[in-house]
Amino acid sequence: MSNFPIPEPYKWDASFEVFYKTLDDEHRGLFDGIFAVAHSPNDAGLLNALAGKVKAHFATEEGMMKSANYGDLTAHKPLHDDFVKTLEGLSTPVSPDTIKFAKEWLVNHIKGTDFKYKGKL
Numbered sequence: 001m002s003n004f005p006i007p008e009p010y011k012w013d014a015s016f017e018v019f020y021k022t023l024d025d026e027h028r029g030l031f032d033g034i035f036a037v038a039h040s041p042n043d044a045g046l047l048n049a050l051a052g053k054v055k056a057h058f059a060t061e062e063g064m065m066k067s068a069n070y071g072d073l074t075a076h077k078p079l080h081d082d083f084v085k086t087l088e089g090l091s092t093p094v095s096p097d098t099i100k101f102a103k104e105w106l107v108n109h110i111k112g113t114d115f116k117y118k119g120k121l
Contacts, residue, residue: 004111006103010035016110018118020064026057027110034102041094051087058084061114068121076113083109 007013012031017024033050040046058080065073083105090098 004107006107010038010103016107018110018114020121023057023061023064023114026053026060027106027114029053030057030106034099034106037094038099038103041096041099042092044092047090047092047094051084054087055084064121065117070117070120072116076117079109079113 010031012024012028016027016031018027030050030053033046033053036046037043037050062073062077062080064070065076070076086101
């Protein structure tokens, strides 16, 4: 699945910037949330916190897209919905394969999909 290198340690860096402060800050938080779950896969509280951060971020991002009449929103939103559905189906302990999936999904989504809205929101 991975088209872009997965950072280790799993932390946001400037290569992920979309140049909207709110979205960059939220992306940073998603990296931190996945990192926390990876290090404590038995902690349901961390998993729930990650799911909450993901839903809040997607709502913010989709709201900005809608306000800007961003043309790719209809293609972008189902990607978010599918990831949320996957997260909501998880329970602890979170498997290493699932953590790998989440890490790869976020990296590839930001660099492969979110980068398309740079300068358009």
